[in-house]
Structures are given as C-alpha cells and as structure tokens.
Amino acid sequence: MTRVLLIFALIFVLAWAFWRFVDGIIDAFGGTTKQRRKAAPMKLVRDPVCGTFVAPKEAFAFRTGGETHYFCSVECRESFRKSA
Numbered sequence: 001m002t003r004v005l006l007i008f009a010l011i012f013v014l015a016w017a018f019w020r021f022v023d024g025i026i027d028a029f030g031g032t033t034k035q036r037r038k039a040a041p042m043k044l045v046r047d048p049v050c051g052t053f054v055a056p057k058e059a060f061a062f063r064t065g066g067e068t069h070y071f072c073s074v075e076c077r078e079s080f081r082k083s084a
C-alpha cells in the first residue's frame, strides 16, 4: 500500500514539473494569452452623430436604454441626447 502512495506522489510531482516546463515554453514563445491580449489593437466604436471612429476609453459615453453610445465630443453627445 505504501508503494502505491509513493508511485502516486511521484506521478503528481512529475505532472507538476511537466506543467511548469510547458509554462516556461509558452512564456519563451511570446508570453501568456494575457500579454497577447494587451498587444491586440484597440477596438473602435462609431460616433452615431458624425460617423467618427473613437476609442471607448477616450470617448464621451452616453448610456440610454441599456445601451452605451460613444461620441467624439460633447457637442455630438448633446445633439444625440436632444434627438433621442
């Protein structure tokens, strides 16, 4: 019985070492998926008033009816708010 436990412990250690090794390879070849996602191009949204594409982070947001609209400027946001 003790031998069986020892074999299980050995398999566990080997599996752990294997996954550490695989993680090291993934890091060496361009990093984790998190780092790759950060490098991806920023998604742009369209200003429904003037048609300009803006980055949501820097845009002027306006929430209405569970939807968020993004605008290039306060003027666009105000004219959308008035027409809505």
Ligand SMILES: [Zn+2]
Binding pocket: 047, 049, 050, 051, 052, 071, 072, 073, 076
């Ligand atoms: Zn605009």
